[in-house]
Amino acid sequence: MNYVIIGLGTAGVYATRYISSIDRNADITIIEKNRYESYSPCGIPFIIEKGESLELLKHPFPRTKRINVLINHEVIEIDNKERKIIVKNLQNGEKLEIAYDKLLFSAGAEPLIPKIKNANEYLGNGVFVIKRLEDAENLIEYIREKSIKHVSVIGAGPIGLEMAYSMKSFGLNVSVFEMLPQVFPRSLDPDMASEVEKFLTGNGIKIYLSSPVEEIVVDGEKVVGIKSNNNFYSSEAVILSAGFRPNTELLKNMVDMERSFIIVDDHMRSSDPNIYAAGDNIIVKNMISGEKTVFQIATVAAKQGMVAGINMAGKEAIYTGTTLTFVSKIGSLEIASTGLTETEASKKYRVFSARARGLNRPKYTGGTEILLKLICDENGKILGAQGMGELSSQKINVISMAIRKNSTVMDILANEMGYCPEVSELYDITNMAADLLIKKLNISKYIF
Amino acid sequence: MNYVIIGLGTAGVYATRYISSIDRNADITIIEKNRYESYSPCGIPFIIEKGESLELLKHPFPRTKRINVLINHEVIEIDNKERKIIVKNLQNGEKLEIAYDKLLFSAGAEPLIPKIKNANEYLGNGVFVIKRLEDAENLIEYIREKSIKHVSVIGAGPIGLEMAYSMKSFGLNVSVFEMLPQVFPRSLDPDMASEVEKFLTGNGIKIYLSSPVEEIVVDGEKVVGIKSNNNFYSSEAVILSAGFRPNTELLKNMVDMERSFIIVDDHMRSSDPNIYAAGDNIIVKNMISGEKTVFQIATVAAKQGMVAGINMAGKEAIYTGTTLTFVSKIGSLEIASTGLTETEASKKYRVFSARARGLNRPKYTGGTEILLKLICDENGKILGAQGMGELSSQKINVISMAIRKNSTVMDILANEMGYCPEVSELYDITNMAADLLIKKLNISKYIF
Numbered sequence: 100m101n102y103v104i105i106g107l108g109t110a111g112v113y114a115t116r117y118i119s120s121i122d123r124n125a126d127i128t129i130i131e132k133n134r135y136e137s138y139s140p141c142g143i144p145f146i147i148e149k150g151e152s153l154e155l156l157k158h159p160f161p162r163t164k165r166i167n168v169l170i171n172h173e174v175i176e177i178d179n180k181e182r183k184i185i186v187k188n189l190q191n192g193e194k195l196e197i198a199y200d201k202l203l204f205s206a207g208a209e210p211l212i213p214k215i216k217n218a219n220e221y222l223g224n225g226v227f228v229i230k231r232l233e234d235a236e237n238l239i240e241y242i243r244e245k246s247i248k249h250v251s252v253i254g255a256g257p258i259g260l261e262m263a264y265s266m267k268s269f270g271l272n273v274s275v276f277e278m279l280p281q282v283f284p285r286s287l288d289p290d291m292a293s294e295v296e297k298f299l300t301g302n303g304i305k306i307y308l309s310s311p312v313e314e315i316v317v318d319g320e321k322v323v324g325i326k327s328n329n330n331f332y333s334s335e336a337v338i339l340s341a342g343f344r345p346n347t348e349l350l351k352n353m354v355d356m357e358r359s360f361i362i363v364d365d366h367m368r369s370s371d372p373n374i375y376a377a378g379d380n381i382i383v384k385n386m387i388s389g390e391k392t393v394f395q396i397a398t399v400a401a402k403q404g405m406v407a408g409i410n411m412a413g414k415e416a417i418y419t420g421t422t423l424t425f426v427s428k429i430g431s432l433e434i435a436s437t438g439l440t441e442t443e444a445s446k447k448y449r450v451f452s453a454r455a456r457g458l459n460r461p462k463y464t465g466g467t468e469i470l471l472k473l474i475c476d477e478n479g480k481i482l483g484a485q486g487m488g489e490l491s492s493q494k495i496n497v498i499s500m501a502i503r504k505n506s507t508v509m510d511i512l513a514n515e516m517g518y519c520p521e522v523s524e525l526y527d528i529t530n531m532a533a534d535l536l537i538k539k540l541n542i543s544k545y546i547f
Numbered sequence: 548m549n550y551v552i553i554g555l556g557t558a559g560v561y562a563t564r565y566i567s568s569i570d571r572n573a574d575i576t577i578i579e580k581n582r583y584e585s586y587s588p589c590g591i592p593f594i595i596e597k598g599e600s601l602e603l604l605k606h607p608f609p610r611t612k613r614i615n616v617l618i619n620h621e622v623i624e625i626d627n628k629e630r631k632i633i634v635k636n637l638q639n640g641e642k643l644e645i646a647y648d649k650l651l652f653s654a655g656a657e658p659l660i661p662k663i664k665n666a667n668e669y670l671g672n673g674v675f676v677i678k679r680l681e682d683a684e685n686l687i688e689y690i691r692e693k694s695i696k697h698v699s700v701i702g703a704g705p706i707g708l709e710m711a712y713s714m715k716s717f718g719l720n721v722s723v724f725e726m727l728p729q730v731f732p733r734s735l736d737p738d739m740a741s742e743v744e745k746f747l748t749g750n751g752i753k754i755y756l757s758s759p760v761e762e763i764v765v766d767g768e769k770v771v772g773i774k775s776n777n778n779f780y781s782s783e784a785v786i787l788s789a790g791f792r793p794n795t796e797l798l799k800n801m802v803d804m805e806r807s808f809i810i811v812d813d814h815m816r817s818s819d820p821n822i823y824a825a826g827d828n829i830i831v832k833n834m835i836s837g838e839k840t841v842f843q844i845a846t847v848a849a850k851q852g853m854v855a856g857i858n859m860a861g862k863e864a865i866y867t868g869t870t871l872t873f874v875s876k877i878g879s880l881e882i883a884s885t886g887l888t889e890t891e892a893s894k895k896y897r898v899f900s901a902r903a904r905g906l907n908r909p910k911y912t913g914g915t916e917i918l919l920k921l922i923c924d925e926n927g928k929i930l931g932a933q934g935m936g937e938l939s940s941q942k943i944n945v946i947s948m949a950i951r952k953n954s955t956v957m958d959i960l961a962n963e964m965g966y967c968p969e970v971s972e973l974y975d976i977t978n979m980a981a982d983l984l985i986k987k988l989n990i991s992k993y994i995f
Contacts, residue, residue, distance in 0.1 A: 109973065120986070142968040145912055155911040257967075397973050398966045405960075406995050416993035419961075426965035435965050463603040464593060492965045493941035496975075500945050500962045504952035512853075513867075514948045517874035517883050517940045518846045519705075520590040525557065525845050527944075538568070545857050545864035547850050 100125055102411060103184060103199035105174050106346075107131040107160060109397045110205035110378030113404030114411070119166065121412035128167045128197055129160075130174050130186055132206075133231065136160040141397060143235045144261035145428075148268050153232045177202070177349050179371050201373055201411040204350060204361065205404065208343035208379035208395055210234075213253065217315040217322075218339060225322030226315060226337045229258055241336060248272060251325045251334035253312050255282035257427040259340035260295070263304050264429045266338075274305040274334065276312050276327050286425045286436040290454070291472055291485045298432045307332075343395055345380035357382050360393055365417045367407035375411055377403035386420030387438050387482055387502060388447055394421050423483075424499045426492040435492035437499040438483025441474050448476040453536035457528045459490040461520050469494070473532040479507035479540050486528075494529050508533045508540070513547040548573055550859060551632060551647035553622050554794075555579040555608060557845045558653035558826030558852035565856030567614065573860065576615045576645055577608070578622050578634055580654075581679065584608040589845060591683045592709035593876075596716050601680045625650070625797050627819050649821055649859040652798060652809065653852065656791035656827035656843055658682075661701065665763040665770075666787060673770030674763060674785045677706055689784060696720060699773045699782035701760050703730035705875040707788030708743070711752050712877045714786075722753040722782065724760050724775050734873045734884040738902070739920055739933045746880045755780075791843055793828035805830050808841055813865050815855035823859055825851035834868030835886050835930055835950060836895055842869050871931075872947045874940040883940035885947040886931025889922050896924040901984035905976045907938040909968050917942070921980040927955035927988050934976075942977050956981045956988065961995040 102118055104111045107129050118125050139156045146153055160168055169186065175194070176185040183198045210228035212219050218226055227238040241247065250266045252259045255277035267273045277284075281292035282299070296306050307327060314326040315337055325332045345360045354369035355362045360382040367375050378400035385392040399421045409416035424437040444450045452474045460466035469488035475481050484498040501510055512534055516527035537545075550566055552559045555577050566573050587604045594601055608616055617634065623642070624633040631646045658676035660667050666674055675686040689695065698714045700707045703725035715721045725732075729740035730747070744754050755775060762774040763785055773780045793808045802817035803810045808830040815823050826848035833840040847869045857864035872885040892898045900922045908914030917936035923929050932946040949958055960982055964975035985993075 139909070139968060139973070141966065141973075142909065142911065145969055149911075151911060396966070398963050398975075401973065402961060402963070402995050406993070409993050414993070415991070416995060418995045422963050424963035424965045426967035426970060428967050428969035433967075433970055437963070437965070461587070461590065463590065463597075463599060490941065492967065492970050493938065493944070496941070496945050496962070496964045497948050499964070500948045500954070500958070501952070503958060503962055504949070504954060506948070506952060510948070510951060513850060514944070514951055515846050515850070515870050515872035515885070516944045516947070517872045517885070518589065518844070519874035519876050519881075519940065520587060521593055521876035522874060522881055522940050525587070525589075525849065527846075543863070545854070545862070547854050547864060547866045 101198055101200045102127045102203070103197055104129040104203045104205060106204070106206035106378070107137050107168065108205055108207045108378055109400040110404035110407070111203065112137050112160070113401045114203050114205065114377060114408035115166065117405050117408030118412045119163070121409060121414055125412065126165050129169065130172050130184070131168065131170045132173045132189070134171045135232070136168060136170055138232060140230060143229055143232070144258065144265040147235060147239065148265035153235055156232060174349060177353065179353055179374060182373060199373070201375065203407050203411060204369070204374060204376040204380065205378045206346040206380060208345050210339060211342045211344045212339060213341040215253070215312050215315055217317050221315060221317060221322055225335065226339060228339050229262055238336070238338070242269070242271070245335060247335045249274070249334045250336045250338060251276060251332065252338045252340060254340035254342070255306070256285065256340055256342070257283070259338070260299065260429050261427060262338050262340065263299070264302065267302060267304050274307060274325070274332055275299070276307045276310045276325060278309070278311040280309045282306065283427070283434070286440065287434070287485055288441045288472065291487065294470065294487055295429070295432065295434060298429065302430060343379060347380050350374070357391070365419070366410045367403055367418060368410065375407040377407040384418070384420035386422050389420070394423055396425060398424065422499045422502045424495060426495070432487065433489055433491050434487050435495035436483065436485040437495045438481065438502050439474065440483060440485070444474055444482045448482060450482065451475050451477065451536060451539050453532055453539060455528055455532035455535055457526070457531055458524055459488060459528070460523060464521050466524065469528045471528045471532040473498070473508065473511065473536050475508045475536060477540070479509060479537070479542070481506050481508060481511065494527070497529055508536050509542070509546055512537055549646055549648045550575045550651070551645055552577040552651045552653060554652070554654035554826070555585050555616065556653055556655045556826055557848040558855070559651065560585050560608070561849045561852030562651050562653065562825060562856035562859070563614065565853050566860045567611070569857060569860035569862055574613050576617065578620050578632070579616065579618045580621045580637070582619045583680070584616060584618055586680060588678060591677055591680070592706065592713045595683060595687065596713035601683055604680060622797060625801065627801055627822060630821060647821070649823065651855050651859065652817070652822060652824040652828065653826045654794040654828060656793050658787060659790045659792045660787060661789040663701070663760050663763055665765050669763060669765060669770055673783065674787060676787050677710055686784070686786070690717070690719070693783060695783045697722070697782045698784045698786065699724060699780065700786045700788060702788035702790070703754070704733065704788055704790070705731070707786070708747065708877050709875060710786050710788065711747070712750065715750060715752050722755060722773070722780055723747070724755045724758045724773060726757070726759040728757045730754065731875070731882070734888065735882070735933055736889045736920065739935065742918065742935055743877070743880065743882060746877065750878060791827060795828050798822070805839070813867070814858045815851055815866060816858065823855040825855040832866070832868035834870050837868070842871055844873060846872065870947045870950045872943060874943070880935065881937055881939050882935050883943035884931065884933040885943045886929065886950050887922065888931060888933070892922055892930045896930060898930065899923050899925065899984060899987050901980055901987060903976055903980035903983055905974070905979055906972055907936060907976070908971060912969050914972065917976045919976045919980040921946070921956065921959065921984050923956045923984060925988070927957060927985070927990070929954050929956060929959065942975070945977055956984045957990070957994055960985055
């Protein structure tokens with residue numbers, strides 16, 4: 100059986116692993132546009148912050164006799180009638196045709212260039228995106244060569260804020276502009292976001308909320324500032340982190356899409372039965388509400404890649420949706436969430452929430468503050484959680500499992516979280532938040 | 548309503564919290580034999596290791612008008628017909644009578660003095676147990692005053708091994724004697740225990756397995772060594788960590804017991820309907836096998852205390868059992884487990900297991916090795932897990948939740964563990980272990 104994988108991102112890597120482990124006769128061809136194989140884009144801000152080599156983010160992909168990886172190749176056409184693709188070698192321009200029985204489209208997404216005056220025009224020349232390793236190289240080179248003093252970040256999501264902190268630790272003046280009235284609008288409620296905003300401000304990063312950017316101001320050849328809410332802010336470099344648009348032009352008019360994202364069934368199959376899709380270019384099911392959503396996160400792409408790979412290789416796998424688990428780290432601040440925010444949940448459910456503030460370990464073993472918000476419906480069913488502080492992402496992992504298993508706040512209260520003073524508190528923050536939350540519900544029977 | 552709580556350990560503390568929050572008219576009297584209130588016994592080895600003050604382990608108990616705490620008082624009689632107790636003030640010898648409507652017996656357990664020649668005779672004089680703060684003080688004083696060079700630990704459970712490491716970092720020569728052929732016999736399988744043994748040996752601690760101690764050898768007034776397997780080992784001090792016997796003499800012939808542990812129903816009620824029991828002195832249900840077991844762990848006592856408190860105060864709570872979640876930290880080595888060991892599970896189930904070795908974070912953010920063993924039955928139902936390395940206890944918490952919710956290895960593979968290179972790996976060790984384990988099962992359909 101001939102398998103073709105378009106894009107060697109996380110989804111492509113995990114699909115390939117499963118295909119080759121299930122179908123011992125699989126011939127797999129992977130087409131990757133980059134000049135290098137799989138890499139860790141999420142690591143870029145931290146590598147920059149630490150001044151380490153971006154080379155550390157590359158993962159050479161294990162070749163076998165039956166896995167052919169074509170890097171620096173671009174797919175220019177998919178012929179789904181004849182089941183073949185046409186690929187261009189980006190080094191020498193040569194074209195080749197590759198036949199497939201099953202195709203995985205895991206080409207990911209590209210940074211979205213927002214409709215801001217001069218954003219597109221000055222891309223690479225004072226305006227930067229962060230996705231590929233060369234993006235980071237270009238940004239660092241520009242900052243060094245032009246002796247940049249101010250940098251602005253447009254968009255207060257994880258990449259924007261991680262990059263903002265990274266730039267700050269470079270010694271630059273950093274401003275973040277966010278259209279919405281809070282940071283992390285996707286993953287945090289305003290009460291939790293305000294804690295992050297305080298942390299950023301406390302670290303000397305300027306945050307402008309409810310501040311859409313109208314223009315990147317240029318003076319001749321150079322970027323000199325930002326115009327937002329009709330104010331001018333000096334800035335010689337701008338980082339765009341306004342989201343990602345799916346890389347799906349090749350499948351246009353061939354498979355069903357919604358807002359350019361591929362629609363897949365629970366087998367990760369598109370409307371063409373021989374074309375599967377996984378990763379940042381598909382629309383997925385939110386496990387909690389059952390609604391369709393876009394959630395471009397590597398761990399989710401990994402699971403989808405597995406599901407696609409298993410089905411392509413002839414076994415059966417069902418994808419039941421994402422719990423929307425998310426982690427970011429900005430300087431020393433760990434931030435995590437899973438499930439719906441209270442804001443989002445309130446649109447559909449009668450929502451209760453509680454916030455616990457405690458320690459991740461006792462003070463005498465060096466414990467630090469941890470904050471956990473827990474959200475449930477009137478029956479106590481857990482809808483989401485948000486955490487902040489060291490180990491908060493580990494607590495969120497427990498809630499992610501709880502959500503997957505339709506748990507209630509009672510399960511969170513009852514769950515045994517291991518205790519040893521060197522690593523944890525006797526009364527874990529998850530138990531504590533559940534305790535506070537359960538008191539707001541009308542519980543007739545506690546089941547521990 | 549008059550509530551009497553015997554013992555201000557973890558179970559007593561949590562019961563009191565719930566009673567007073569549910570029954571606003573509760574009059575609560577707590578009797579505590581110690582000269583201080585609630586404290587953290589689990590912290591003792593770490594406080595000693597760091598040379599910090601044991602005072603840090605004390606938690607003054609919040610008094611209210613309706614909560615009367617009698618420290619330095621001992622219950623000398625329980626009259627369950629008249630529903631009253633007789634209490635002796637240990638300072639002045641005065642006796643008083645206290646009536647109860649509901650009684651919680653949470654007097655905990657006392658260190659077991661094994662039947663070893665001279666163990667009892669030299670207790671406090673070269674032979675030590677570790678339970679109360681004064682036990683630790685006595686040990687430290689003895690080591691300092693007598694300029695002790697060698698110390699032996701009898702029993703390779705958590706307290707024994709944590710104390711062994713703590714004594715080693717004091718600069719002493721330390722030997723550990725364990726009757727069974729492995730360390731942590733309760734919580735780890737031999738393959739995982741051997742990793743701990745390697746770590747201890749690597750840190751200069753001598754471990755003697757399959758080595759019951761026959762005699763503590765004395766020379767006149769002084770302890771001078773240990774006799775085990777007919778060999779003599781020099782040692783001027785001995786720490787006994789051979790387990791704990793329940794403190795239940797007062798209830799003898801009054802309520803049903805098994806091996807001196809109180810038998811309770813799922814409401815934490817003993818065979819006397821007005822006497823509840825919780826904590827280290829009861830026999831509990833193992834949630835996985837449904838069998839009765841003894842599991843003297845603070846987090847478990849906390850849950851049982853809550854269950855008892857809720858029921859005593861007139862609401863209903865059910866205790867469904869313990870997942871046997873356990874954590875220890877020996878020097879830099881974090882060790883955790885939950886559920887059944889493979890050894891234990893094999894007695895009842897057809898068992899499959901897999902062990903994954905990976906990183907807790909990528910190398911470029913300072914990741915270190917983490918090891919996770921996952922155990923399931925032939926249907927993939929998770930029966931237990933064991934972990935080692937930094938963050939392993941956090942991973943075990945996820946598995947504890949999974950066990951509580953009757954999860955399968957598929958749930959562990961599918962669970963979204965948040966990824967951010969600064970705090971975690973893209974392919975979490977739990978997912979990785981599940982991946983290895985699932986390949987050993989005959990799975991017809993993967994449900995992500």
